[in-house]
Amino acid sequence: MQFPESEEMKMSPESYPFVVRPLPYEYDALTPVLEEETLHFHHDRHYKTYVDNLNSVLADYPELQKMSLEQLLTKLDKLPVQIRTAVRNNAGGVYNHELYFDSMKENCGQEPSGALAEALERDFGTYQNWKELMRQAAVSQFGSGWAWLVADEEGKLIILQTPNQDVPDLQLYRPLFLVDVWEHAYYLQYQNRRADYVEGWFGLIHWRKADRRYEEALHRMDKGWSHQSHQAGVAAAT
Ligand SMILES: [Fe+2]
Numbered sequence: 249m250q251f252p253e254s255e256e257m258k259m260s261p262e263s264y265p266f267v268v269r270p271l272p273y274e275y276d277a278l279t280p281v282l283e284e285e286t287l288h289f290h291h292d293r294h295y296k297t298y299v300d301n302l303n304s305v306l307a308d309y310p311e312l313q314k315m316s317l318e319q320l321l322t323k324l325d326k327l328p329v330q331i332r333t334a335v336r337n338n339a340g341g342v343y344n345h346e347l348y349f350d351s352m353k354e355n356c357g358q359e360p361s362g363a364l365a366e367a368l369e370r371d372f373g374t375y376q377n378w379k380e381l382m383r384q385a386a387v388s389q390f391g392s393g394w395a396w397l398v399a400d401e402e403g404k405l406i407i408l409q410t411p412n413q414d415v416p417d418l419q420l421y422r423p424l425f426l427v428d429v430w431e432h433a434y435y436l437q438y439q440n441r442r443a444d445y446v447e448g449w450f451g452l453i454h455w456r457k458a459d460r461r462y463e464e465a466l467h468r469m470d471k472g473w474s475h476q477s478h479q480a481g482v483a484a485a486t
Pocket of ligand 1: 342345428430432
């Protein structure tokens with residue numbers, strides 16, 4: 249994934265060794281929905297642990313060290329079987345957290361805009377209807393996991409759930425944003441009240457950035473993204 253503007257938290261486009269990306273805002277920017285302490289624990293400890301673990305897993309596999317996060321995640325079945333689960337969990341943990349942190353901003357009444365706003369209406373009827381379905385996906389995800397808004401190869405918007413640190417099939421879907429429903433994302437403030445955390449999260453969605461991701465996805469579709477992504481992954485894995 250490539251984002252054109254420097255204000256954005258880059259999605260680790262590089263390869264091994266992966267680095268912890270700083271938040272694209274201050275630790276207190278998302279209060280009161282997400283307090284400073286929650287973000288420190290989540291970003292500085294949980295996310296960092298996935299970065300450290302991924303580097304540790306890849307340390308003994310120089311042939312895999314040129315692969316990007318996306319290539320690792322789309323070629324899991326080509327990786328040595330003994331590290332496949334560890335890469336799945338930790339590369340997924342890095343990818344998911346970077347997109348999650350990068351998909352939020354301070355709550356200032358932002359709303360869907362641009363092509364994404366039109367697509368939300370086309371595919372879900374109304375924003376409120378989309379919000380209700382997204383809320384259900386986040387709240388009903390059993391155990392730890394994520395709820396996603398993604399675009400398919402034709403630009404249709406789809407809500408997905410993934411367990412643990414799993415990532416949707418990146419050859420079929422372009423993620424626009426996601427919400428972390430692991431307890432570590434909200435327990436310090438909300439304890440077991442996941443629904444309250446999710447309700448607050450809706451106000452933090454960085455819609456302008458999500459629209460840019462959607463337009464980038466549409467652009468890539470015009471150029472046959474699925475084929476390109478597949479070829480890039482094959483090239484890197486061989
Ligand atoms: Fe998390």
